[in-house]
Amino acid sequence: MRPTVHDIAAAAGVSLATVDRVLNRRPGVRHVTREKVENAIREIGYVRDVAAANLAKGRTYPLVFILPASDNSFMHGLNDEVRAAIARSSVERTAIRTLEVPAFDPAALVKVLNELGEERPAGIALVATDAPEVRDVVDRLVKDGIPVVTLVSDLTGSQRHHYAGVDNIAAGRTAARLLGRFLGGAKGEIAVLAGSMLVRDHRERLEGFAAVIAAEFPSLSILPVIEGRDDPEMAHMLVADALSKKGDIIGVYSLGAGNRGLIRALKEKAVDRSLTVVAHELTTHTRAALLDGTIDAILNQDAGHEVRSAIRVLKAKADGLAVIEAQERIRLDIFLKDNLP
Amino acid sequence: MRPTVHDIAAAAGVSLATVDRVLNRRPGVRHVTREKVENAIREIGYVRDVAAANLAKGRTYPLVFILPASDNSFMHGLNDEVRAAIARSSVERTAIRTLEVPAFDPAALVKVLNELGEERPAGIALVATDAPEVRDVVDRLVKDGIPVVTLVSDLTGSQRHHYAGVDNIAAGRTAARLLGRFLGGAKGEIAVLAGSMLVRDHRERLEGFAAVIAAEFPSLSILPVIEGRDDPEMAHMLVADALSKKGDIIGVYSLGAGNRGLIRALKEKAVDRSLTVVAHELTTHTRAALLDGTIDAILNQDAGHEVRSAIRVLKAKADGLAVIEAQERIRLDIFLKDNLP
DNA sequence: CCAAATTTGATGTACGTAAATCAAAATCTG
DNA sequence: CAGATTTTGATTTACGTACATCAAATTTGG
Structure with missing residues (x-):
């Protein structure tokens, strides 16, 4: 069976409370003890049961989607997909909020992102306007430990965790x-x-x-x-x-x-x-x-896939988990009249 | 907040134990009481917290993948993807077993499927050989309440819950x-x-x-x-x-x-x-x-997507949950030299 | 109407983790 | 070495659900 926190405690020869302190980065653990625990975790291959952890925490993931206020079919579709995700939020333990910003307006985007820095949501997805000042705020958010993914349009040279869009x-x-x-x-x-x-x-x-x-x-x-x-x-x-x-x-x-x-x-x-x-x-x-x-x-590009991928990646990053790269690659669909969905 | 079993009990004016009996189809509930509870569930929009339920049940999903013993790159790739899924099994609460059957051999497939009927896994995915006798066994399994999805190749006229493959x-x-x-x-x-x-x-x-x-x-x-x-x-x-x-x-x-x-x-x-x-x-x-x-x-066709989709669908069906149809559509990828992944 | 059978309620434990409290032990300071 | 401080342990409660047990209430049959 899958190892639990108890197994870590036994393997490391410490108490459950200490394991908990290490796992959740709580203070009051000597460096040597912390290392003992971390080694044990690695040796027995412990992986936190995210479902149980979320249950205990009563956790929801407050996510923010920043979308441009553009009036074209694609952006409307993207909006619809975000709303569909919001409809699923209770099941997926997300609390998704959308923010509209004027399209192609770096300053507006920067302002919104700065405010989000205070709020510290569990993750941010944004349709990036490609400008150096936007990149700088994003890099700061990332440095502050807030997961950020770009959606549809990427941000040159930034440290964003992921880009959910096509090449x-x-x-x-x-x-x-x-x-x-x-x-x-x-x-x-x-x-x-x-x-x-x-x-x-x-x-x-x-x-x-x-x-x-x-x-x-x-x-x-x-x-x-x-x-x-x-x-x-x-x-x-x-x-x-x-x-x-x-x-x-x-x-x-x-x-x-x-x-x-x-x-x-x-x-x-x-x-x-x-x-x-x-x-x-x-x-x-x-x-x-x-x-x-x-x-x-x-x-x-499938807007639904992009939104769902962004959410999966943000949640995974918030939990410090790995993502299945191949699954998150957004593919370029080519439609001829014969293969329409 | 999301309604819980307690909310159902309160809304229906019954005890928690009765709610539990209704939810998990346990005997000993009068018809009228059962209806009261079911109405309450519908009214308050209760959705079972699958994570918590699985935790309580200690549930794993025993799934079986039936693959043809073909020696070509695609089937090898498919095999690799199933093995990758097996590697993720502890995290995904699955216990995946693969069975190899001779390719294009309906009789062999029927035999294996019949044996699985006894075993009653939580779900079966098979690369179908398209024959009436195979369809009949599959239909019987479905009727017995075992979720079945076809993988890569579909089964004409069968009741399989889902086809994870391209058109x-x-x-x-x-x-x-x-x-x-x-x-x-x-x-x-x-x-x-x-x-x-x-x-x-x-x-x-x-x-x-x-x-x-x-x-x-x-x-x-x-x-x-x-x-x-x-x-x-x-x-x-x-x-x-x-x-x-x-x-x-x-x-x-x-x-x-x-x-x-x-x-x-x-x-x-x-x-x-x-x-x-x-x-x-x-x-x-x-x-x-x-x-x-x-x-x-x-x-x-992306074998990894097909395998992951099959697993998602089988788990959802085993829990009686809905699937996101658009997400499970397997797309036909068209590659020119310019859009290779 | 009484006994038997059925239905319902009350309660407790478990799953794996988080988080808190208080006590005990170890380490450090002077 | 005493006392203060830090580190560790032991224990409890909670999350939402499943499942089991026993008692109480209700319904059914004769």
């Missing part, structure tokens, strides 16, 4: 290869629709995309990026305009949100032309467009 | 579209390498593949299926032979195992020809082939 450079590269291969050597121009180049995930997707196009599909050239601010109306206008003016666009890569506008523009302006289109994020609109042939492939 | 028809369709689009309207023949048409997942993959090729890529024709028995040597021989004889093969779909042999044949016979190749299962060999351009896309 966006790989996503961009994958989009490029799909588009390149689907176009089969044709010559022409590629339009790229992004939300904003101020966001790290969009920058990275473009970076990966451009690299592969340049290296492996020289017959394709990328037009200047269209920034649609993740807004359907704006995306519609800009894409429709580009399609009207440029006759040699043969492919489109939409790496941000606002796909509803893109799809409308495509249906208006490109019925006669055979465009190859790769877009990000599976929504009602992109799904329908994939099925009717307007879009050829969708790259997706 | 193989969708996988075949996806392979067809990738191949068709990558070939960009070229005219020619497609070679299909399977393990055996006696296995349901292989049959389904072929079915989906053929359907999409026929419907949407009329310039492509599928050659008679090559059955390589998932054996590298045999696959090598057969594929090399086919490539020598048929000059107009422009694509290959490998839907089973034995890819090491396929890759060798491709490197020997197809350096000059530009073949487009889609294969299943990410292994050391297929990964290397994808990176060096021998293979163009790999479809994969």
Whole structure:
């Protein structure tokens, strides 16, 4: 059977109270005694029974999710998933609170994070705005022993414990290869629709995309990026305009949100032309467009997985436990019309 | 706070002992009283604290994994993942036992399953051989209250609680579209390498593949299926032979195992020809082939996810709890050289 | 209506850990 | 070496549930 605290006490030749003091970092244990206990723990392979410990502590994990106040399908979906997690909170012993901050606003994020430092929740998940001042607060929180994971968008060079999101450079590269291969050597121009180049995930997707196009599909050239601010109306206008003016666009890569506008523009302006289109994020609109042939492939990250993974990791870190790395890798989903969920 | 058994007792106006009798289906409770308690449970929204219950019961979940004695990379990987789960068993309160049965042998599977009926483990996961007699035993086990999930390969028309594996028809369709689009309207023949048409997942993959090729890529024709028995040597021989004889093969779909042999044949016979190749299962060999351009896309199912999902579902079913459906969907991974993990 | 049978209540122990209290022992200080 | 201080031990209660026992109350059958 699994060893218990009693077994540690017996193995170390000390009392249960001393074992408890060591396990829970309570004061009043001599260095030598502490080492005796720690050795015993290691030797008999003791692992704390988290369920029993939580029961005894009556513990709940107060977690905070910091989400940007963006009005696009993906963020709405992410919000829904966090709310679903909140609905499960009594079973999972979590007490999840969400905070909304203005999107792409490092100062606001820093302010909120600083306040959380006082509050000391059991863990923080945030959609990071990639800025040095944000990284500095996060590093301080981590140093203070508060588990932090980034969600969807990572924080360059920070000490965050984990990133629950996809590899966006790989996503961009994958989009490029799909588009390149689907176009089969044709010559022409590629339009790229992004939300904003101020966001790290969009920058990275473009970076990966451009690299592969340049290296492996020289017959394709990328037009200047269209920034649609993740807004359907704006995306519609800009894409429709580009399609009207440029006759040699043969492919489109939409790496941000606002796909509803893109799809409308495509249906208006490109019925006669055979465009190859790769877009990000599976929504009602992109799904329908994939099925009717307007879009050829969708790259997706599963918001539900990201949220659940973030929670698992935060709880594990709060308990000082290991995580199953392979389980927490967020995968890039590729959907063709045949493998939609 | 979360309601407890005491709250039920108070709400129903009965004693704790009676609540306990109802909760754990112990005899000696009048029908009316039982209903009073059940109503109270529903009204206050009581959910049993599984952690505390398991602690009290000292419960472990004796689970059985029935795996085929196949000697290919995928099954080895699956085996490794089950062993990894066994290593975690003390933490997860599982006691996992594996049983090996000859592959594609319904009788052997039936025999093992019948014996398990006596033993009554908390749950059974099996890689199903798709046969009516297997379905009948499984249905009986389910009827007897033993949770059963199929793993990797499903059981037609059975009552199994869950299938932890990918949708193989969708996988075949996806392979067809990738191949068709990558070939960009070229005219020619497609070679299909399977393990055996006696296995349901292989049959389904072929079915989906053929359907999409026929419907949407009329310039492509599928050659008679090559059955390589998932054996590298045999696959090598057969594929090399086919490539020598048929000059107009422009694509290959490998839907089973034995890819090491396929890759060798491709490197020997197809350096000059530009073949487009889609294969299943990410292994050391297929990964290397994808990176060096021998293979163009790999479809994969994550054995680790499948095993962990099966365990989660079996435990939940054993406790009569709901599962998060979206979390348990096993996804079809599509790997290009850019998004390898 | 009485005895028997059934149903319900009251109570205690256990699971593995946390946390607290008080006493005892060991160590340190001067 | 006495006294103060620190370290350790012994013991208890609690968390929410399971399970067992015995007594009391209620229902049922004749």
